[in-house]
Every structure is written in structure tokens, then in C-alpha cells.
Amino acid sequence: MKTEKLINAINDIDDRYVEEAHSKTKKKFDISAYLNWNSFGKLAAAACALLLVINLFPVLFHSYGKGAAGGASYDSSYMAQESVAYNGAYASEPAEAYYVADEEAKAEETIADTGNARQGKKLILTSYMTMETQDMDVLLEKVNGLINKYGGYVQRSSIRNQNVNSRTYDSSIRIPADKYEAFLSELKGEGNALFYSEEVKDITDAYADIEARLNSLRAQEAKVLEFYDKAEDLQDLITVESRLSDIRYQIESYESQIKNYDLLVSYSTLNLTVNETKVYTPVSPTFLQRLASSFSRGFRNFYEGIGDFIIDLVYNIWTILFLAVLGFAGYRLYKRFRNRKK
Amino acid sequence: MEDDKIVNLYLERNENAIAETKNKYENYCFSISYSILHDQQDCEETLNDTYLAAWNAIPPHHPENLATFIGKICRRLSLNKWRSNSALKRGGDQVTLSFDELEGCIGEDRSFREALQEKILTDSINEFLAGLKENERKVFVCRYWYFDSIEDIAKRFSYSSSKTKMMLKRTRDRLKDYLIKEGVLQ
Numbered sequence: 001m002k003t004e005k006l007i008n009a010i011n012d013i014d015d016r017y018v019e020e021a022h023s024k025t026k027k028k029f030d031i032s033a034y035l036n037w038n039s040f041g042k043l044a045a046a047a048c049a050l051l052l053v054i055n056l057f058p059v060l061f062h063s064y065g066k067g068a069a070g071g072a073s074y075d076s077s078y079m080a081q082e083s084v085a086y087n088g089a090y091a092s093e094p095a096e097a098y099y100v101a102d103e104e105a106k107a108e109e110t111i112a113d114t115g116n117a118r119q120g121k122k123l124i125l126t127s128y129m130t131m132e133t134q135d136m137d138v139l140l141e142k143v144n145g146l147i148n149k150y151g152g153y154v155q156r157s158s159i160r161n162q163n164v165n166s167r168t169y170d171s172s173i174r175i176p177a178d179k180y181e182a183f184l185s186e187l188k189g190e191g192n193a194l195f196y197s198e199e200v201k202d203i204t205d206a207y208a209d210i211e212a213r214l215n216s217l218r219a220q221e222a223k224v225l226e227f228y229d230k231a232e233d234l235q236d237l238i239t240v241e242s243r244l245s246d247i248r249y250q251i252e253s254y255e256s257q258i259k260n261y262d263l264l265v266s267y268s269t270l271n272l273t274v275n276e277t278k279v280y281t282p283v284s285p286t287f288l289q290r291l292a293s294s295f296s297r298g299f300r301n302f303y304e305g306i307g308d309f310i311i312d313l314v315y316n317i318w319t320i321l322f323l324a325v326l327g328f329a330g331y332r333l334y335k336r337f338r339n340r341k342k
Numbered sequence: 343m344e345d346d347k348i349v350n351l352y353l354e355r356n357e358n359a360i361a362e363t364k365n366k367y368e369n370y371c372f373s374i375s376y377s378i379l380h381d382q383q384d385c386e387e388t389l390n391d392t393y394l395a396a397w398n399a400i401p402p403h404h405p406e407n408l409a410t411f412i413g414k415i416c417r418r419l420s421l422n423k424w425r426s427n428s429a430l431k432r433g434g435d436q437v438t439l440s441f442d443e444l445e446g447c448i449g450e451d452r453s454f455r456e457a458l459q460e461k462i463l464t465d466s467i468n469e470f471l472a473g474l475k476e477n478e479r480k481v482f483v484c485r486y487w488y489f490d491s492i493e494d495i496a497k498r499f500s501y502s503s504s505k506t507k508m509m510l511k512r513t514r515d516r517l518k519d520y521l522i523k524e525g526v527l528q
Contacts, residue, residue: 009463010486011418015410017471021483022370022409 047320122207122261123200125177125268129187130195136167136276142190143173143272150179152267169274180268191274207261214254221247345408352400359400360393367409371416377489378420379427388423392416417487463526470520474513481506482513 133139136159147154157171175183224244231237278300313320343362351359371392375385395415405411471479477499484490484498496506 005460006463007421007486008418009460009467011414011421012460012464013471013483013487014468015407017468017479017483018410018413018487019407020476021480021487022413 044320044324047323121202122204122265123177123202124261124264125180125198125200126271127184127196127198127268128271128273129193129197130273130275131191131193132275132277133191134277136169136274139191139274140169143187143274146183146186146190147173147175150183151176152179152183155269167276169272169276171272173270173272174267175270177266177268180270184270187270187272203261203265207258210254210257210261214251214258217247217251217254221251349400349405349408352397353404360397363393363396363408363412364389367412370409371412374413374416374488375420378417378424384423384427385420388416388420391419395419463521466521466524466526467517469524470517478509478513481509485510 131139144154152173152175155172155174157169160168160170221244224240224247228237228240228244231240343366348359348362348366351362368389371389372385375388375392376382379385379388392412392415396412399411399415403411471482474482481495481499484495485492490498492503492506492510495501496503499506501509
């Protein structure tokens with residue numbers, strides 16, 4: 001019998017295989033005995049891994065932009081871009097932009113120069129400032145107090161809740177131009193100023209041009225009124241009234257522009273952004289400070305990322321289960337197909 | 343007693359060698375024999391024949407691994423006993439089932455008798471076993487050397503019975519392919 005020869009041949013197989021098979025099998029915790037790990041478990045693990053990558057990617061990306069390079073360098077580069085952009089947009093006086101914490105003295109000097117330049121000129125001042133605070137409510141209260149103190153008003157404001165202790169306040173504040181510098185110096189003392197840029201638009205020529213046109217139109221109006229008094233027939237009266245109407249319309253338009261310019265010149269605009277944070281970004285940071293800042297911010301991002309991941313996991317649980325069941329069914333079908341093929 | 347000392351007793355023709363072998367490997371040999379014969383009396387006879395065969399084989403043989411040497415003798419004698427018994431009756435025991443399963447590996451090729459030499463076949467099987475994963479090899483040897491039942495193997499390796507059967511079927515298929523590829527089978 002052929003099979004008996006095979007059995008006999010197997011009898012003489014290498015001793016080590018006989019011994020190996022006889023030796024006790026190491027009892028390992030084999031999860032596959034309890035779960036069909038080869039199919040469902042692997043699929044679930046793959047789904048979790050995919051979800052983890054999807055969730056951690058923005059976290060990592062966020063931390064790269066926000067923490068890893070250090071707050072100072074990030075803000076500095078941002079400031080440079082802003083300055084270039086505004087210079088290109090307005091062909092007026094060069095925008096004055098400076099990094100508050102690094103160049104405090106230089107900043108004061110720049111403001112003083114700007115103040116001198118304003119005398120006898122029509123200048124519109126628009127500035128941008130980013131601050132950090134550990135208590136948003138307290139800072140906003142102080143800012144509102146300063147606005148009332150200097151006779152200003154809030155043109156636009158919004159507050160965004162991203163996370164607990166991570167709110168962002170964004171506003172546009174109008175302050176009388178002559179009190180702006182005092183307001184600014186007080187405001188800087190209330191929080192951790194990270195970024196400041198200022199742009200000044202000189203409208204002196206445009207303002208003078210409008211004033212000249214307005215004077216000319218008013219002179220024309222006076223002459224037309226003289227003709228109006230001297231008009232004898234109805235046709236002359238209608239012609240004079242039509243002309244007078246045109247002149248008055250232009251006068252009102254220019255007066256409106258003048259008023260608008262006066263308002264812009266007399267009130268400076270500060271676009272203020274306040275970020276709430278637990279840890280202030282160090283100004284002029286040393287290497288160790290940057291290292292500590294990166295570590296703490298990185299940990300915070302990681303911590304928040306894990307929280308977001310768990311929330312996303314729960315949110316997507318039905319999708320994951322559906323995909324797992326689908327994958328499991330597909331795998332079983334594939335196995336059946338493969339076995340039939342064999 | 344250590345294997346080396348027992349082998350030395352055989353070489354010195356000291357009859358204590360048989361007593362020491364029985365003392366150390368009786369259970370092992372009995373489990374092999376019982377898997378094939380399923381009869382206590384037959385097993386005891388086979389075990390006595392095994393000790394005698396070992397006494398006659400050493401010397402000239404000088405086994406490096408006494409356990410497998412004795413085990414192989416016991417297995418061969420048990421199979422011989424089983425053959426003589428199966429001449430009278432052929433039942434559905436593990437040996438019959440194992441033979442039936444392995445029959446697929448050999449096929450009905452007539453040239454087998456000419457091509458196959460037992461030594462070549464053994465070498466080929468050894469090479470084949472060397473290429474298997476450890477657990478696949480263990481399962482194969484448990485089934486076709488020790489004649490363990492599917493249930494016992496499944497329990498030992500924490501597999502399901504169906505997985506064990508499927509693993510054995512795949513291994514047999516691969517063995518058949520391997521033997522054909524190696525030219526042992528045409």
C-alpha cells in the first residue's frame with residue numbers, strides 16, 4: 001500500500017521535528033482563540049489607525065505652525081508679510097510695523113515721528129494688534145474701560161469659542177486720533193502684546209482737491225442764484241433751476257466725502273485680536289524658554305488631540321462598525337472564492 | 343538518568359539499560375503505541391518488543407537523541423502490529439484516518455512504486471518540513487507521526503477543529519506539490 005510507504009517514510013523524519021512536536025507547546029495568550037482576529041480584529045485595528053492618523057495630522061500640523069518653531073519667529077514672519085502687503089496696497093506713507101516686545105523703544109520713536117508728520121496733514125491711521133491674555137473677561141473689561149475713557153467706540157467685534165480657555169476676540173476699535181497714542185500705551189500694558197503694525201494713509205492732497213472743488217461749486221452756486229433772481233421768463237427759470245440742482249448735488253456729494261474724511265482722520269482705527277491662552281508666549285525668548293514653550297504647547301496640543309480623537313472615534317463609531325462588518329464579509333467572500341479556486 | 347548514560351549502558355551491554363529506558367520512556371512510548379493500536383495489551387507487547395529492538399540496535403547504532411530513537415522503534419513496531427491486526431479487521435481509528443488523508447498526497451500514479459525510494463521520500467519530507475512554519479510542522483508531525491486526533495491537536499494549539507483540518511489539508515496539498523516538484527512523484 002502506497003500510503004503505508006509514506007507513513008514509513010514519515011517514521012524516519014528528522015529527530016528534531018519529532019522532538020519539537022512532542023515538546024510542550026508554549027501556552028501563549030492567543031486572542032485569535034477568542035476573536036476571529038485575522039479578519040475582524042485586523043480590520044478594526046486598521047480603521048482605528050486610520051482614524052488616529054486623520055486626527056493627529058491636523059494636530060501635528062497645528063503644533064508645527066503654532067509651537068514648534070516658537071511663537072516669536074512665527075509672529076515675526078507674519079509681521080513682515082503684513083508690512084509688505086500694506087505697502088503694496090497703499091501708495092501713501094510707508095506702513096510703520098514693528099514688533100512690540102522686541103523693539104519697544106524704537107516703536108515709541110516711530111510713533112513720535114508719525115505724530116510730528118501729522119501736523120498740518122490729513123492722515124488716516126489704521127493699526128493691527130495681537131495680544132494674549134490668561135483671562136479674556138478681565139482684559140475685555142479693561143479694554144472697554146479704556147475705550148470709554150478716551151471717548152472711542154467699538155465699530156465691530158466678535159468672540160470665538162474654540163475650546164475651554166481658548167477664546168479669540170476680534171474687534172475694530174475707533175479712538176479719537178489725538179488720544180490714540182495714550183490709549184495704545186495703556187492698552188499694551190494690559191496684556192501680552194505679540195504683534196503690532198500701523199499704516200498711515202495720507203489724504204492731504206485728495207482732501208485739498210475736494211475742498212477746492214467744493215469752494216468752486218459754492219462760487220458757482222452763488223452766481224447761479226444771481227441769475228435766478230434776474231430770470232424773466234419761465235424758460236430761463238427752468239434752465240437756472242436745473243443747473244442749480246446739479247451744482248447742489250455735487251456740493252452735497254463732496255461735503256459727504258469731506259465729512260467722511262474728517263471722521264477717518266479724527267478717529268484712528270485699531271483692529272485688535274486677543275487670544276486667550278494658559279501660558280504666555282515668551283517675548284525675546286531664550287533657547288531654553290523656546291524649548292520649554294514648545295514642550296508645553298506640544299503637550300497641550302497632544303492632550304487636546306487625544307481628546308478630539310476620542311470624540312471623533314465615538315462620533316464615527318457607526319461608520320467604523322459598518323466598514324468593519326463590510327470588510328469582514330468581503331474577506332470571508334474572498335476566502336471562500338479563493339478556496340473554491342484551489 | 344541522563345540519555346548519554348543510558349546509551350553507555352547499552353553500549354556496555356548492561357541490562358540495566360532496558361530498566362532505565364523503561365523507567366524514563368515508558369509513558370512516551372505507550373502514548374505513541376496507544377495512538378496507533380488503542381489496545382493496552384497490544385501496547386504492552388509492543389513496548390517490550392521496543393526495548394528488545396533497542397537492545398539489539400545499540401550497538402551498532404549510537405543514537406544522539408534516545409527519545410526519538412526509541413519513539414521511532416516503538417512507532418514502527420506499533421504500525422507492524424496494527425497491520426497484522428488490520429488484516430483481521432479494519433476500523434476507523436486514527437491510523438486508518440491518517441492513511442486515508444495521506445493517500446491524496448501519493449495519488450494513483452503507477453510510476454510511484456518505481457520512482458519512490460523510501461530514503462529519498464524521507465529526505466524530501468524532511469526538506470519539506472524544514473520549509474514549514476513551526477506550528478504547521480508541529481501539527482503535521484502530531485497528526486502523521488504521533489497519530490494524534492484532530493481534537494487533541496486543536497486543543498493543544500488552541501485552534502478550532504476546522505482550522506486544524508484546514509491547516510492539515512493545506513500542508514498535505516503543499517507536500518504533494520513539493521513531491522511532484524522534486525521529481526519524487528511523477
